[in-house]
Every structure is written in C-alpha cells, then in structure tokens.
Amino acid sequence: MEGTPRTYGHFIHGREVPAATGETFPSVAPMTDAVLGWAARGAHDDVERAVASAHQGFASWSARPPYEREKILLKCADQIETQFDNLLNLLIDESGSTIVKARYEVNYAVSVLRAAAGEARRLYADTLPNEKPHRMSLVVREPIGVVLVISPFNAPLALLAKMIAFPLAAGNAVIAKPSEETPLIAIELARTMSAAGLPDGVFNVITGFGAECGEQLASHPLINGIALTGSTATGVKVGQLAAQSMKRMQLELGGKNPLLILNDVDVREAADIAAVGAFTHGGQICMASVRIVVEAPNGRSFAEALAGKAERLYLGDLRDERTAYGPLINQRAVAKVVRHVQAARSAGAEVLTGGDVHRGLVFQPTVIYNPPRSGPCWDEETFGPVAMVLEAAELEEMIAIANDSSYGLSAGVLTRDLVRGMTAARRIRCGAVHIGTHSFQSDPLAPVGGFGMSGLGRSGGKYSVEHFTELKWISLELGETPRPF
Ligand code: NAD
Numbered sequence: 352m353e354g355t356p357r358t359y360g361h362f363i364h365g366r367e368v369p370a371a372t373g374e375t376f377p378s379v380a381p382m383t384d385a386v387l388g389w390a391a392r393g394a395h396d397d398v399e400r401a402v403a404s405a406h407q408g409f410a411s412w413s414a415r416p417p418y419e420r421e422k423i424l425l426k427c428a429d430q431i432e433t434q435f436d437n438l439l440n441l442l443i444d445e446s447g448s449t450i451v452k453a454r455y456e457v458n459y460a461v462s463v464l465r466a467a468a469g470e471a472r473r474l475y476a477d478t479l480p481n482e483k484p485h486r487m488s489l490v491v492r493e494p495i496g497v498v499l500v501i502s503p504f505n506a507p508l509a510l511l512a513k514m515i516a517f518p519l520a521a522g523n524a525v526i527a528k529p530s531e532e533t534p535l536i537a538i539e540l541a542r543t544m545s546a547a548g549l550p551d552g553v554f555n556v557i558t559g560f561g562a563e564c565g566e567q568l569a570s571h572p573l574i575n576g577i578a579l580t581g582s583t584a585t586g587v588k589v590g591q592l593a594a595q596s597m598k599r600m601q602l603e604l605g606g607k608n609p610l611l612i613l614n615d616v617d618v619r620e621a622a623d624i625a626a627v628g629a630f631t632h633g634g635q636i637c638m639a640s641v642r643i644v645v646e647a648p649n650g651r652s653f654a655e656a657l658a659g660k661a662e663r664l665y666l667g668d669l670r671d672e673r674t675a676y677g678p679l680i681n682q683r684a685v686a687k688v689v690r691h692v693q694a695a696r697s698a699g700a701e702v703l704t705g706g707d708v709h710r711g712l713v714f715q716p717t718v719i720y721n722p723p724r725s726g727p728c729w730d731e732e733t734f735g736p737v738a739m740v741l742e743a744a745e746l747e748e749m750i751a752i753a754n755d756s757s758y759g760l761s762a763g764v765l766t767r768d769l770v771r772g773m774t775a776a777r778r779i780r781c782g783a784v785h786i787g788t789h790s791f792q793s794d795p796l797a798p799v800g801g802f803g804m805s806g807l808g809r810s811g812g813k814y815s816v817e818h819f820t821e822l823k824w825i826s827l828e829l830g831e832t833p834r835p836f
Contacts, residue, residue, distance in 0.1 A: 358389040359534070361397055361558055362541035364404040365551035371396035376559070378535050381447035381678040381712050382669055390534035393559030398567045401526050401555040405497040406573065408552025409524035413494045417471040420520060423548050424468035428461045430547035431512075431540075438508060438539060443669050445533050446507050447677040447712070450670050452632055459793070460512035460540070466795035467516035470816050474521060485830030492820045494522035495599055496575035499568050501589065503581045504680050505635045505734075507533035511540060513795065514578045515554060517815030526574070527556045528565050530581075532680050534558035561585065572596050576819055579603065580637075582732070583758075583804045590807070601808035601818050603637070603800055605732040606760030608790040609753035610640035611775055613746070613766035614649050621645075621765050622656035628763060628789025629657075629738035630664065630716050633676040635684075638761040638783075638791040641733065643740045644749045650742025654720045657738060658703040661716035666709055678712035679735060688714050688735030691728040695739070698723040705736070724755060732758075746771055750778045759802025761790040782809070 358375055360367030369375075374392035379385070391397070412420070431438065435457055442453035479488040498518040502511045507529060515525045529537035541556045557564050569577060570592040576599035579589050583604040593600050610628055612621045628640030645653045664675040679685050685708060692706045696719075705717030714735050722728055722739040729739070743749045753762060753775075761783040766772045769786070776784040782801040785792050793799065796812035808818055 356386050356388045359391065359538045359558070361391045361393060361401065362538050362545070362554075362556040363397075363401050364407075364555065365545050367538065367542070368400075370394065370559075371400070376531065378445055378533070380444045381680055382444075387441075387444055388535050390538070390558040393528070393557040393564030395567060397557055397559075398564055398571065401557050402497065402571055402573050404552040405524040405526050405555055408550060408555075409494070409497055411550060412519075412524055412553045413522040415522075417474065420471040420522065421468040424464050424471065424516065424520060426547040427544040427549055428464035428468070430543050431457065431461050431464070434539070434543050438536070438543075441536050441539060442508055445535055446504060447669065447680065448632065449674045449677055450672060452676075456506055456509040459509040463509070463513045463516050463795040466812065467520040470517060470813060471520040473813065474816065474820065476822065483832060485828060485832055487827045487829055489825045489827070491823050491825060493823055494518075495819055495821050496523060497573065498523045498525050498576040498578060498819055499574045500525055500527045501565060501569070501577065501579040501581060502527060502529045502537070504530035504532035505632060505637070507536045508540060510580050511537055514580060514810065517810070517812070518576070518578065518819040519553065521816045521820050523576070523819055524553050525555070526568065527554070528568055529556065529558060531558070531560050565589070566592055569593050570595060574598060577601070578810065578815075578819075586806060599818065601800070601810055601815070602806040603810060604804065604806040605758055606637045606639070606801065606805050607642060607729070607732060607756050607758045608638055608640050608761050608763075608781070609642045609644060609756075609779065610763040610789055611749050611753060611765065612643065612645045612649070612653060613764070613768065613771060614646040615767050616765045618649055618653045618656050621653060622660045624765060624789050625657055625738065626660045626664070626716075628791050630661070630676055630736045631791060633679055633714060634736040635679065635734050636791050640763055640789040640791065641738055642729075642753070642756070643738055644752045645740060645742050646746070646749060647742050647744050650740065651720070654703055654718060654740040657740065658718040661704050661718055664716050666713055675716075676736065679714055680712075682712065684734060685712055685714060688733055688737060691731070691733045691735070692717060692719070692737060694726045695719050695722045695728040698726055700728075700739075724752070730757070746775065750775055753779050757804045760805040761785070761792070763789040781805075
C-alpha cells in the first residue's frame with residue numbers, strides 16, 4: 352500500500368465512524384512490520400450502535416422479496432471484481448498472503464456471494480400431513496434476525512465473505528467482528544458491498560479485540576445467532592457466552608488434520624500433494640494436512656521425498672508468483688511453532704528438514720519423522736509449516752492414528768483403490784474426507800465443519816441457510832373438529 356496510513360472507522364449504517372472513545376490500533380504488515388492503517392478500537396458504545404443499526408437493517412432486508420436480495424448480492428460480487436486489485440494488495444500486505452493465495456481469496460469471495468445469491472430463492476419449507484382432520488399445516492422458514500460473524504486472520508476475506516453471504520441471503524442482518532490482525536480488509540469489504548447497493552445496517556463491521564468488543568457482542572441479548580471461525584479456545588468461550596441468551600451457534604474451530612497415504616500411490620507424487628496440504632500459507636490453515644500417516648513400507652521414503660520438496664520451496668517476495676508462502680502472523684505465532692518443534696525433538700522425533708526461522712516471521716518448511724503421539728505438537732494446533740510423518744502397518748492402524756485426536760475437521764486419503772479409500776472415508780471421524788487429494792479443500796456449497804473439538808454445525812450453501820433460519824409451524828383449521836368441552 353502506498354501513501355500515509357489512513358485511519359479507518361467501524362462500518363456502521365453505511366459509513367465509516369470512529370470509535371466512540373476515539374481510540375485506534377494499528378494494522379501491521381507481518382512481512383515488513385509497516386503500519387498499513389489505524390483501525391477503530393471497538394468497545395461498549397460502538398457495539399450498541401451497531402446492534403441498533405443492524406435491527407433497523409434487518410427489518411427492511413428481511414421484508415424484501417428473495418429476488419431483490421439475490422440481485423443485490425450479485426451486484427456485491429460484481430463490485431468486488433471491480434475492486435480486485437485493491438483487495439488483492441491489501442490482503443497481501445495485511446495478512447502476509449502470497450499473490451497466489453490472495454488471488455484465490457478474492458475470487459472465492461466473488462464466487463461465494465454468487466452462490467449465496469442463488470440460495471435467497473431457495474428458502475424451501477414443507478406442508479405436512481396431519482393426524483387431526485380439517486387441519487392444514489405449513490412449515491415456513493424465517494431469518495433469525497441479527498447474526499454476529501466473528502472471523503479469523505488466516506483467510507480474512509474468503510472466510511468473512513462466506514460467513515456473511517449465506518445468512519444475508521436468508522434475510523438476516525450481519526455484524527462482523529474481524530480478527531484484530533486483519534481489520535482493514537473487513538472494512539474494505541463492507542465499503543465495497545455498500546457501494547454495490549447493500550442497504551444501510553444490513554452489514555456492519557466493528558473492529559477491535561475479543562475481550563473489549565467480541566465478548567460484548569457474543570453476549571448481547573439482541574443478537575440472535577453467531578457464526579464464529581477461530582480457535583477452539585475462543586469457540587468454547589464464545590459458546591458459553593452465547594448460550595446465556597440461547598443464540599443459534601455455528602462454531603468452526605481448529606483442526607489437526609490427517610492425510611493417509613496408502614501404498615498404491617507414487618511416493619513422489621504423494622509428497623507433492625502433501626506439501627500443498629501442509630505448507631500452504633505457512634500451515635496457517637485450519638484444514639492443513641499436518642499428521643501424515645503412510646502405509647508401510649513407504650514411511651521413510653515418503654518423508655524423505657517430502658523433505659526434499661520442502662527444501663526446494665521458494666520463499667521470496669509475496670508478489671512473486673513462485674513464492675510458496677509468506678510470514679506467520681506475528682511473533683507469538685513463531686514462538687509457538689518453535690516450542691512445538693522443540694517438544695517433538697526432545698521426545699525423540701527426527702527433524703528431517705527445517706525447524707527454525709527462515710527470516711523475519713517466515714518459518715522454514717519443516718518435516719518431522721516419527722513424532723510422539725502426545726505433547727503439544729500432536730495435541731495442539733501448531734499453525735505453522737510443520738508436517739509430521741508416521742508409518743503404519745496397514746489401513747486399520749492408519750485409521751486409528753487418524754482418529755487419535757480431539758479434533759475432527761478434515762482429512763485426505765491418497766489411493767487409487769476406491770474400496771480402501773471409501774473404507775477410510777467412512778471410518779475417519781472428521782467433517783470432511785477427501786479421497787485423491789489433501790485435506791485443505793473448500794467449496795461454497797459444501798457443508799464445512801467438524802467433529803469433536805473442531806466445532807459445531809456446518810457452514811456453506813443450504814446448510815448455512817438452514818442454520819440461520821427458524822422453522823415455524825403455521826396451522827389452519829378448515830372445518831369443524833369435536834371439542835372436549
Ligand atoms: P482466534 O480464536 O484467536 O480469533 C478468532 C476471532 O475471535 C478473532 O476475530 C478474535 O478477535 C475473536 N476473539 C478472540 N477471543 C474472543 C472472545 N473472548 N470473545 C469474542 N471474540 C473473540 O483465531 P485466529 O488466530 O484469528 O485464527 C486461527 C484459528 O482459526 C485456528 O485455530 C484455525 O484452525 C481456526 N480456523 C478454523 C476454520 C474452520 O473452518 N474450522 C477456518 C479458519 C481458521
């Protein structure tokens with residue numbers, strides 16, 4: 352970004368407004384440490400203002416016919432395309448994305464808004480057969496009201512667009528609280544959608560910190576639902592707050608995802624696929640393939656092939672198309688990766704390559720062979736470019752290792768044997784299993800979510816629409832029925 356960093360406001364009721372306290376905080380580029388801009392630091396009064404505005408927005412948005420919501424969301428997608436380069440550059444700078452990942456995110460935001468626009472017309476419900484004579488029963492679907500979207504730093508445009516698009520299509524208003532690491536991209540998205548004709552109050556953004564405005568939003572009695580994408584610790588906390596006022600909850604949390612490599616696949620090709628699964632965005636992907644289980648006798652040769660691939664990755668300028676990935680988001684993230692690698696090493700694992708900082712916040716691609724199946728590197732999200740490789744004797748043992756986790760987000764199975772592939776897919780306890788590729792996959796219409804500590808509910812397509820609508824039974828008496836008294 353060029354020029355003097357500007358001060359951004361919250362986005363409330365169609366315009367940027369400063370925090371009521373006047374406070375701001377910097378958004379810093381992880382690659383260069385430059386201040387990109389100053390974001391409004393949200394607190395109590397800002398939350399109240401956003402909630403009041405969203406209720407106004409909800410009243411008119413939910414009353415619009417579906418084809419109007421569809422039309423406006425399609426215009427939002429078009430408008431994002433006109434802002435492609437601005438959004439791309441801000442993503443690269445603010446989130447440390449490579450140009451390839453940033454391009455994917457902007458394209459995904461366009462695509463998910465178009466997919467959601469179509470869902471506006473499909474709020475189907477039912478008519479029911481009745482036991483009672485002369486009664487007709489209808490089930491109708493209604494938006495729940497104001498949905499709070501809390502989003503993470505790692506895919507700050509794609510995920511935010513996905514999380515708001517489907518609730519909006521269903522007629523809800525949305526307040527977003529983006530990560531404090533990436534506030535500016537959220538404001539730019541809201542400005543872009545407002546310029547496309549999204550009415551005032553339908554999509555507000557409050558920037559700031561979890562403890563200062565996130566918790567207040569999550570416990571606000573006039574917010575009706577929450578879609579949170581973030582860490583499991585945050586999910587547990589926000590879930591507890593939201594339960595106090597019975598909010599509809601969709602929690603998309605952490606993962607420690609398995610990739611199974613059966614012995615009918617070529618080890619080099621498997622290493623190329625696994626590298627994308629493990630190292631995209633430096634492993635800062637909830638669905639990253641980080642626990643790689645290889646069928647005997649290929650464990651060692653696969654691990655060496657992956658280490659060779661890792662050593663050949665290009666880690667250069669973020670705008671260079673060859674760059675595989677960029678920096679971790681902050682120094683805390685780097686310290687966590689270092690701690691996890693050290694713990695695995697101390698427990699006897701072999702670090703085949705990497706294990707240290709490359710430069711700045713960029714961590715070396717790291718391959719660990721034979722990690723212990725306990726300790727931080729196994730039990731917790733590392734959220735860095737660290738792939739662990741283990742060998743297992745046969746499919747049963749591979750599935751058992753895949754399921755040896757409190758998480759259950761996504762899995763990959765590399766094989767050409769569909770019977771064994773499907774056997775694994777049915778037995779692995781994850782929200783998604785992808786045969787023939789790694790675990791990091793997304794599609795606007797697919798149900799994304801996890802088993803166990805990976806979350807609650809599913810987002811995407813009709814699954815989000817179902818989640819953020821209420822069912823109402825309406826009955827109609829069409830004749831005389833006997834009365835008891
Ligand atoms: P995080 O949990 O630190 O923060 C996520 C969001 O929650 C941020 O906006 C943050 O400000 C907010 N927040 C934090 N504490 C809060 C509180 N007490 N009350 C209200 N809001 C609060 O996560 P992160 O570091 O930004 O993102 C990485 C995490 O997100 C990883 O765990 C990753 O696996 C997960 N993630 C999951 C998915 C998925 O689809 N399951 C997708 C992307 C990221």
